[in-house]
Amino acid sequence: VLSMFCWCAGAGQDVGRSCILVSIAGKNVMLDCGMHMGYNDDRRFPDFSYITQNGRLTDFLDCVIISHFHLDHCGALPYFSEMVGYDGPIYMTHPTKAICPILLEDYRKITVDKKGETNFFTSQMIKDCMKKVVAVHLHQTVQVDEELEIKAYYAGHVLGAAMFQIKVGCESVVYTGDYNMTPDRHLGAAWIDKCRPDLLISESTYATTIRDSKRCRERDFLKKVHETVERGGKVLIPVFALGRAQELCILLETFWERMNLKAPIYFSTGLTEKANHYYKLFITWTNQKIRKTFVQRNMFEFKHIKAFDRAFADNPGPMVVFATPGMLHAGQSLQIFRKWAGNEKNMVIMPGYCVQGTVGHKILSGQRKLEMEGRQILEVKMQVEYMSFSAHADAKGIMQLIRQAEPRNVLLVHGEAKKMEFLKQKIEQEFHVSCFMPANGETTTILTNPCIPVDISLGLLKRETAIGPSPDAKKPKLMHGTLLMKDNSFRLVSPEQALKELGLAEHQLRFTCRVHIQDPRKEHETVLRVYNHLKGILKDYSVQHLPDGSITVESILIQATAHSEDQGTKVLLVSWTWQDEELGSYLTSLLKKGLPQSTP
Amino acid sequence: YRDLHTFELQAPTRLIEWARGNRVCVAGYGQSDGNEILQLIPPPTLLTKETQGLCPERDFKVECGGFSERPVYSLKYVPDTSLLVTSGPPDSSLQVWQVSAEDSDVIKSVSTIATENGTGQSWAKIATISARAPWVLHGSRLDRVQITEVESRKNVYTAAFRGSEELSGLAFLDCNTLLLCCATGRLCLADIRQPQSLVEAMSVPPAPCSEQWCMGTRHAAQGLELSSQPVACLSSRGLLTLTDLRKTSEFLALAKARVPSPGSGAEFLCISWAPALEGYLAISGFDGTVHVYDTQSWDSSGREAEPVFVHKGHAFGGAGGSGDPPLVTVHTWHLQKPRTLLSAASDGSLHIWDWVQPCGMC
Numbered sequence: 001v002l003s004m005f006c007w008c009a010g011a012g013q014d015v016g017r018s019c020i021l022v023s024i025a026g027k028n029v030m031l032d033c034g035m036h037m038g039y040n041d042d043r044r045f046p047d048f049s050y051i052t053q054n055g056r057l058t059d060f061l062d063c064v065i066i067s068h069f070h071l072d073h074c075g076a077l078p079y080f081s082e083m084v085g086y087d088g089p090i091y092m093t094h095p096t097k098a099i100c101p102i103l104l105e106d107y108r109k110i111t112v113d114k115k116g117e118t119n120f121f122t123s124q125m126i127k128d129c130m131k132k133v134v135a136v137h138l139h140q141t142v143q144v145d146e147e148l149e150i151k152a153y154y155a156g157h158v159l160g161a162a163m164f165q166i167k168v169g170c171e172s173v174v175y176t177g178d179y180n181m182t183p184d185r186h187l188g189a190a191w192i193d194k195c196r197p198d199l200l201i202s203e204s205t206y207a208t209t210i211r212d213s214k215r216c217r218e219r220d221f222l223k224k225v226h227e228t229v230e231r232g233g234k235v236l237i238p239v240f241a242l243g244r245a246q247e248l249c250i251l252l253e254t255f256w257e258r259m260n261l262k263a264p265i266y267f268s269t270g271l272t273e274k275a276n277h278y279y280k281l282f283i284t285w286t287n288q289k290i291r292k293t294f295v296q297r298n299m300f301e302f303k304h305i306k307a308f309d310r311a312f313a314d315n316p317g318p319m320v321v322f323a324t325p326g327m328l329h330a331g332q333s334l335q336i337f338r339k340w341a342g343n344e345k346n347m348v349i350m351p352g353y354c355v356q357g358t359v360g361h362k363i364l365s366g367q368r369k370l371e372m373e374g375r376q377i378l379e380v381k382m383q384v385e386y387m388s389f390s391a392h393a394d395a396k397g398i399m400q401l402i403r404q405a406e407p408r409n410v411l412l413v414h415g416e417a418k419k420m421e422f423l424k425q426k427i428e429q430e431f432h433v434s435c436f437m438p439a440n441g442e443t444t445t446i447l448t449n450p451c452i453p454v455d456i457s458l459g460l461l462k463r464e465t466a467i468g469p470s471p472d473a474k475k476p477k478l479m480h481g482t483l484l485m486k487d488n489s490f491r492l493v494s495p496e497q498a499l500k501e502l503g504l505a506e507h508q509l510r511f512t513c514r515v516h517i518q519d520p521r522k523e524h525e526t527v528l529r530v531y532n533h534l535k536g537i538l539k540d541y542s543v544q545h546l547p548d549g550s551i552t553v554e555s556i557l558i559q560a561t562a563h564s565e566d567q568g569t570k571v572l573l574v575s576w577t578w579q580d581e582e583l584g585s586y587l588t589s590l591l592k593k594g595l596p597q598s599t600p
Numbered sequence: 601y602r603d604l605h606t607f608e609l610q611a612p613t614r615l616i617e618w619a620r621g622n623r624v625c626v627a628g629y630g631q632s633d634g635n636e637i638l639q640l641i642p643p644p645t646l647l648t649k650e651t652q653g654l655c656p657e658r659d660f661k662v663e664c665g666g667f668s669e670r671p672v673y674s675l676k677y678v679p680d681t682s683l684l685v686t687s688g689p690p691d692s693s694l695q696v697w698q699v700s701a702e703d704s705d706v707i708k709s710v711s712t713i714a715t716e717n718g719t720g721q722s723w724a725k726i727a728t729i730s731a732r733a734p735w736v737l738h739g740s741r742l743d744r745v746q747i748t749e750v751e752s753r754k755n756v757y758t759a760a761f762r763g764s765e766e767l768s769g770l771a772f773l774d775c776n777t778l779l780l781c782c783a784t785g786r787l788c789l790a791d792i793r794q795p796q797s798l799v800e801a802m803s804v805p806p807a808p809c810s811e812q813w814c815m816g817t818r819h820a821a822q823g824l825e826l827s828s829q830p831v832a833c834l835s836s837r838g839l840l841t842l843t844d845l846r847k848t849s850e851f852l853a854l855a856k857a858r859v860p861s862p863g864s865g866a867e868f869l870c871i872s873w874a875p876a877l878e879g880y881l882a883i884s885g886f887d888g889t890v891h892v893y894d895t896q897s898w899d900s901s902g903r904e905a906e907p908v909f910v911h912k913g914h915a916f917g918g919a920g921g922s923g924d925p926p927l928v929t930v931h932t933w934h935l936q937k938p939r940t941l942l943s944a945a946s947d948g949s950l951h952i953w954d955w956v957q958p959c960g961m962c
Contacts, residue, residue: 208661208662219604421704422705
């Protein structure tokens with residue numbers, strides 16, 4: 001029996017908090033450990049006391065799996081492992097392991113340094129947490145223990161994102177994390193084989209969305225950049241080192257080439273080094289196009305994109321700059337922002353979600369007067385734009401994934417407490433599977449039909465296939481054997497072998513039945529009548545008339561005697577062994593019907 | 601263009617209907633089971649006056665959906681109720697559905713309005729009104745026109761017209777007056793208080809038999825007397841006629857659209873007046889384009905008219921090059937934004953576009 005306890009909270013935007021507990025064949029696995037970005041207090045962490053009231057988490061959980069580096073999937077991990085306490089293995093892909101600590105540290109800095117929080121994990125905790133991480137490769141089966149194994153599949157979405165298959169014996173669950181079924185410029189599409197899990201847990205926050213085409217969004221982005229640059233303004237695009245930055249660079253480079261634009265585009269060097277480093281490490285995680293580009297030349301040997309120098313920010317005239325960090329909370333991007341914010345000809349384009357407390361978040365919320373260090377007020381006159389290129393699966397994508405994996409049950413995890421009856425019906429109708437949509441904190445129990453593998457002895461197999469009419473490959477065939485259960489193995493052997501192995505003697509069971517038939521003739525004539533009658537009907541069987549006056553049908557014996565009191569009645573003695581039960585009963589009922597009149 | 605957004609539906613639609621609260625409804629018309637009716641919330645960019653471009657909410661949201669066993673060829677909301685009516689092959693019966701978006705996101709099938717089905721009947725064209733009660737006007741042929749009360753399914757009016765021409769459209773001009781358009785081009789007016797009478801509103805110039813016609817009336821929501829608004833008709837050969845219903849003896853205007861020679865038939869012919877732009881109309885159904893015309897420059901000569909704008913987006917659809925080029929199945933105007941249209945094509949694409957007047961007018 002598979003049972004699940006689901007936490008998932010969303011806040012409307014692309015951010016929720018993921019943390020799911022799965023109990024499968026006695027093993028307990030935690031899937032993701034996300035932080036709720038909307039809250040500033042303890043509500044941002046999942047309530048782990050749900051899991052076990054007084055036991056140790058390390059004893060209760062067999063492992064923790066993290067799907068990708070977004071904070072709503074890994075943000076609470078250091079809190080969980082170091083402050084609540086968990087020392088067991090934490091699994092994630094290599095890129096996730098490399099990038100997680102950077103994001104967690106960034107996040108910690110913002111929360112503690114900028115907002116002055118105290119109940120938060122420390123830098124050391126992040127380091128200690130990562131020491132418990134075991135990195136896995138795609139499609140590599142990892143034995144967590146003797147019974148539990150996991151395997152990662154490519155999920156698209158962001159660098160290093162994976163879907164995980166969790167298997168115990170013949171029961172399995174696939175957890176998708178966030179995934180995307182359409183490839184984009186730098187990542188491929190999610191893919192899984194026909195692994196037929198008992199349960200597929202899928203993200204469904206975007207299930208009700210029909211996204212506009214990528215081309216439109218890109219076109220609008222280019223239009224905005226172009227308009228700003230044409231009027232002499234400067235465009236700032238704060239980015240995280242990896243992911244969308246590369247896509248946007250490729251996009252701008254192509255556009256600049258096509259439109260023959262002269263304004264400079266800069267990419268801050270810190271970014272270049274980091275990005276190159278990671279891409280070299282994780283080249284197999286990106287899609288074909290990037291790989292080809294990277295192999296042919298250095299990622300950032302663009303004709304129009306140059307390395308940035310701090311001094312350039314003061315240069316007059318239009319330009320476009322990519323700078324870190326992505327939420328404008330510190331560093332170079334914030335410095336540049338402060339220089340350019342006062343001019344309405346300039347523009348800042350935020351390419352993703354910003355955590356509360358960051359300048360990025362404030363300006364996206366509409367704030368135009370920001371308090372900086374030293375009580376300085378910064379007036380923001382530059383244009384603020386937001387654009388999300390992040391890719392999630394929509395209804396069509398979810399259906400595609402279900403079609404690929406062929407699960408027996410589907411569980412949809414979603415942000416708001418949305419009623420998604422329509423999608424549930426759609427899935428149930430198309431795939432004839434059960435679809436669950438638990439609310440936060442709800443436990444879902446899914447019954448599975450486990451398969452029990454049984455070995456059949458070769459001798460038995462050969463024997464059973466040899467007897468009877470030639471087997472029809474499509475029809476199921478009934479076999480007889482003895483099931484031996486020893487330790488954890490199941491074997492099907494012939495009865496003789498079972499007896500031998502167990503050192504038991506075989507018992508013989510013999511049935512005898514008396515059938516009265518009316519026949520005034522002599523015994524041996526009755527026998528002849530019976531013999532001819534049976535010979536005529538039982539054409540496929542061996543019917544013999546023996547010299548001693550008895551008849552045999554296969555191994556069944558029939559003898560005739562006169563009735564002691566009534567000469568007109570003959571008594572047929574029909575005798576058979578337990579193995580011939582079927583034929584014996586059939587013969588008996590046949591004889592009970594009497595002999596045909598006109599037998600010679 | 602001032603703006604263009606392209607979307608891809610899971611299944612193509614041949615209808616786009618506006619509903620209360622700026623919702624939009626589309627539905628599948630595939631032959632097999634499992635056609636979906638989807639009520640969508642358009643992206644906020646469509647709803648605001650100023651087009652924003654990089655606004656984060658650029659997507660359609662499926663608000664609720666239903667499953668139809670038969671292909672949905674026509675759908676109309678019943679005003680002032682939470683019901684909608686659909687029709688589609690194989691016969692001319694109607695299906696009634698309930699939309700209750702607050703409680704559940706499933707559009708439930710409520711009832712069927714059965715009709716007498718003779719041989720060779722195709723699907724019913726429908727129109728709805730809720731003046732006296734929620735009514736649906738429907739029929740596949742001229743002699744099979746009736747009005748049924750939606751909730752009780754009682755028949756309120758049965759036309760007694762003679763003539764078995766197939767209908768291509770029908771409309772309520774007001775709660776007593778019906779406008780019927782036959783596929784042959786015959787346009788008729790009827791008063792429901794007089795079931796027998798049928799007034800010819802337009803006589804069509806002689807044309808090859810295979811020519812089919814459809815009509816476009818102005819939206820009742822204008823608050824103007826509908827009968828004072830001209831009716832526009834479009835033929836599968838590209839002929840465009842404007843008729844003033846008060847003066848049916850001659851055409852108000854006659855023009856010809858430049859369209860490819862009819863190969864795709866008249867299945868998806870569509871013509872509609874702009875609700876917020878006087879004298880503008882749009883046509884589609886010949887190929888992967890939508891044409892916008894300014895009829896104020898038209899006369900009765902039947903000359904070829906120049907479109908003010910041609911939307912070609914569907915013809916350059918993304919989905920590979922295999923198969924037939926996509927055909928625009930339907931288009932509709934935004935009810936408030938004067939130059940915004942929505943169009944859908946046979947490849948599942950759904951576009952929202954806002955065109956710019958080419959030579960600095962208005």
